[in-house]
Amino acid sequence: MSKMTIHNLECPHCGNKQETNVWHSVNVKLDPELKRKLFDAQINMFSCEKCGKKTFINAPLLYHDMTQQFFVQYYPPESLDSPKFFLQFNPDGSLANTGMPAALPKSAAYLVRPHIVFGIDEMLRYVIFRDRLNAETGGERPHKTELRSRPFWTRLKTLCRPNPSTIKATP
Numbered sequence: 001m002s003k004m005t006i007h008n009l010e011c012p013h014c015g016n017k018q019e020t021n022v023w024h025s026v027n028v029k030l031d032p033e034l035k036r037k038l039f040d041a042q043i044n045m046f047s048c049e050k051c052g053k054k055t056f057i058n059a060p061l062l063y064h065d066m067t068q069q070f071f072v073q074y075y076p077p078e079s080l081d082s083p084k085f086f087l088q089f090n091p092d093g094s095l096a097n098t099g100m101p102a103a104l105p106k107s108a109a110y111l112v113r114p115h116i117v118f119g120i121d122e123m124l125r126y127v128i129f130r131d132r133l134n135a136e137t138g139g140e141r142p143h144k145t146e147l148r149s150r151p152f153w154t155r156l157k158t159l160c161r162p163n164p165s166t167i168k169a170t171p
Helices: 033-037 077-081 083-088 104-114 121-135 144-150 150-160
Strands: 003-010 017-027 045-047 054-057 061-065 070-074 115-117
Touching: 033 121, 061 104, 061 121, 070 104, 070 121, 115 121
Parallel strands: 017 061, 070 115
Antiparallel strands: 003 017, 045 054, 061 070
């Protein structure tokens, strides 16, 4: 299930306050259009109605692909500075307190081992890797325009640039 909440955020450029969608999880099997939106930099992007500037919303985001059975969890890099952050993991990197049944079916075992990333660019590259890996091993072919288009790589470079005006949205 995909999850989004509405937050009242302030533009770091002009101070304008407005309601904005903040995504916490995207399930690309149930909501396939969200994958395109993520790759088009339309997920967790604040677009100021007053000054028109766009700013990344630095909130944790889960990407879940039920078809390929993987999920990627983005955390803001500042998470590494909090001792509380590490309490949600076991020493092997699996989730500590998942709230899931003790005995998961083998097909759902991937749910306790998220691929953790600290950059949205890392998340996108990992999704591309999994799509191409799936295609190379006999699965569904990824959309070439999504993976090789110049506008995509330009957007990815924009997302990767350090941005002092990143907005923090806390759940």
